[in-house]
Amino acid sequence: MSLVKGIHHMTVCVAGAQEDIDFQTQVFGQRMIKQTVLFDGRYAHYHLYYANANAEPGSVYTTFPYGRVKGRPGSGQIQSTAYTVPKGSMKFWVKQFDRHKVKHTGIKERFGQKFIRFSHPSGIQLEVIEDNADKRTGWTTKEVSADVTTRGFHGPVLSVREVAETERFFVDALGFKKTGKEGAYHRFEIGDGGANKTVTLLHEPDRPSGSWVFGAGTAHHMALEVENDEKLAEQKGIYEELGYTDASEIKDRMYFHSVYCRCPGGILVECAATVPAGFAVDEPADQLGTSLLLPPWFEARREEIEAMLDPITVPEGNLPKGAKKVPLPAPVISSATPASGASRRTEAVFVGGDGSQKKKKK
């Protein structure tokens, strides 16, 4: 039996932070659930999280606004991320995208399901795909009502130059089953399959490789959900047993613990186990995403980090109904090594922490 339950989150690099927030929350109707920073590297970058109404893994889309470096789209990359929407909502989405001048493909079909692919302002590709079997609760906004909103992920589409070895990785190392082929699309599903349990490979043998660096307009990695830290360690053991020895150490990502392994086709695949309190570990569940949160090991350097970030505004409508927007005190969380033994980067020399980096950009 597979250790993987489904998709946990998807992570991409966008360009501007405010542009991303406006698109995700206003045009696409997502709930912003976390403002934090990228935990790696010398430059401070936001790490912004969006999700469905219940902030569930399987709907969590995270972005690094990374306007300072441009990525190159290509093969060996996540090409798009599909979200499920109810049957009959395609007309709404075509209108919504047209109204906001969002580039889109119109209504297409894959494995009998209607979908629309559309472009985020940074060039990142997203999709809405019809699936009535998905009963998760979508977030609603003034523009995106309950009958049309996204429920969570259906799954990513990965561009690969060759299928065979990536297929072996998803089947042997992660427990997916191949359930369909249609033209250049190869479909893999885990467990019962369907929404949030589907990964689609798109065979593009002649497409030049895309970049692997953090770069605006390209996806960085996909994450699959495992139940807990023990299963995460077990998954790392499976990788090593099969010869995927370059699986990473277990990393502490504050809201979950992670192991990364790059698949043969070039896409970085993370396995993630959510910590018991999930996204409410450092702010109340009804205040998610309303203020910048730093991990305890960076909290003492808040001023230096904030000086490197552009100010952002989260729309009022992003708070759950009845919740009041309140300023939050800095979170107090033990900085002791977590029980799982997950590693943390606790030291960093930030470049431009005096704000000079921001001044240079202007």
Ligand SMILES: [Fe+2]
């Ligand atoms: Fe991740």
